[in-house]
Amino acid sequence: MGDLAGPPVISTAGLTKHYGTVHALTDLTVEVGAGVTGLVGANGAGKSTLIKILLGLLEPTSGRASVLGHDIEHDSHDIRRLVGYMPEHDCLPPDTSASDFVVHMARMSGLGASAARERAADVLRHVGLEEERYRPMGGYSTGMKQRAKLAQALVHDPRLVFLDEPTNGLDPAARTDMLRLVQRIGTDFGIAVLVTSHLLGELERVSDHVIVLDGGHLLRSSATGDFLRRTGRMLVEVVGTETERDRLGQALAQRGLTCRPRGTMVAIDPPASDVAVHDLVRDLAAELGLGLMRLEPDRGHLEDVFMEGAPRA
Template sequence: MTDEGDVDSRGAPVIRTRRLTKEFPRVRALDDLDLTVGSGVTGLVGANGAGKSTMIKILLGLLPPTSGEAEVLGHDVRTEGAAIRARVGYMPEHDCLPGDVNASEFVVHMGRMSGLPHAVARERAADVLRHVGLAEERYREMGGYSTGMKQRAKLAQALVHDPDLVLLDEPTNGLDPTSREDMLDLVRRIGTDFGIAVLVTSHLLGELERVSDHVIVLDAGRLLRSSATSEFTETTGTLLVEVLGSATERDLLGNALAGRGLRCHPVAGAVEVLPPPDGLHEGSDVRDLVRDTVIDLDLGLVRIQEGRHRIQDVFAPPEEAMQP
């Protein structure tokens, strides 16, 4: 379902679809998709094959839908593709840069393709290359760029014509941890400092929690959920307890807590302690009981913290409860 109230609070929608469907000979990539995207940074998440890239191509007017409607910045994707592409920046997922051209020439060319006069395109290219961190490397041929530099060049060309909306398809694809952090910071700045609406796709759910104001979850071409990011990550009422050691120590603690009347589940390297039934062990009593149990077992306590939902919980099956 869509959360119209949250989108309305972020201004007029920049993207709206109604029963959007795309069928290929052997698969339905999008299935009766109704969604609304507002300003700020919106994350589009789903496993590979969920329909993310197909939707972006339809929004750009590059791929006709089988049925349904879609509008981008008030333009119909079926009949006004050129008008959409004039106002939208697009960063594709795959490497598509000419290796024998330097970044400055490439970004200027893309600015000219978007309708900018030559002098304006050169000025804008210099600005965006500086913003993405390629000012000193702008005259190097892109064939010699690292993966992170190529991603920055692709981002620069998406921004050169000062768009109202940018579509970023897996912008951290192939990046090492440091480059990924830098790219996420750039994505966030586009939505906050530059005031450009952003739709960013990723299959790495934690990334979208960090940079997005709103998250849309697709599953096999269907809308699974559309909510403010804060609603995905709100507190659960549970406690996460982590101790030193391996899964053996984790399970030892969980089973001991279950033996003392607490409901527990293993969660990655921690034990999730659910709220006690009927008010038993309320509030700080639960924390005290956990602490005392850790001490009794002679385990090293790493953390006790309030549990929060994660985007990936939308997809995850429930863990089996620990047994006393």
């Protein structure tokens, strides 16, 4: 989509950060464009360090970076005006309501009293904290706290937001909701997003572009579609249980295709000869009286990048 269209939103050159003997970031040169960019890597990979450097909260050991055309060394004031930040750790005063907190953050960014109240109410509604916004945040669930953190990052109408592990501590349903929100920030509001996760596969659905860090080094940076390159394999799922799955698998094997069960599905290797796998599956399913639930290319996953990448000690 908007991948690297126009000038980069973020650009780094040889960015390096040492904490004493710990090499948190090593010679990182990377560009981030418009849209949603996923920054993934295991715990300790350097994701939060990178964000803090870009915000001017930490000084790099060496290297340069710019955010929205502003140099991090000289213009961190401008950067913080244009950028929203959802920190990784809890930063919410427990005795304060989300409404008061977000209004306060809006006032801090320079909005007048009534504009701040209006803007806070809007943004709290967008993140789904309408009902609970007058309650003290100390009593919030993790999901509600994450939403309040997200709201304060958006309240001053930034052009770019850094979301550091927004799904941390959430159950699967809340995780999906949060990821949907992240995607909407990019698509509906046109705000560039840099979002981190230590769960490698989590961001592939919502990111236009993915940057992978490994032990402070850049492992890869590419459009999400390039990660999920076609493997040539097809995945088929039929209505029923393992019995139905295996009936289809055996019938495909009889026609000379190599296939194996994969969970509730059958994975079919690319055929050696010029067989139309799509048509064959459809015809066989009809012949066997099996209902087809899905038939799609097996696109692989982001985790595979790590399997392929040379593991470092």
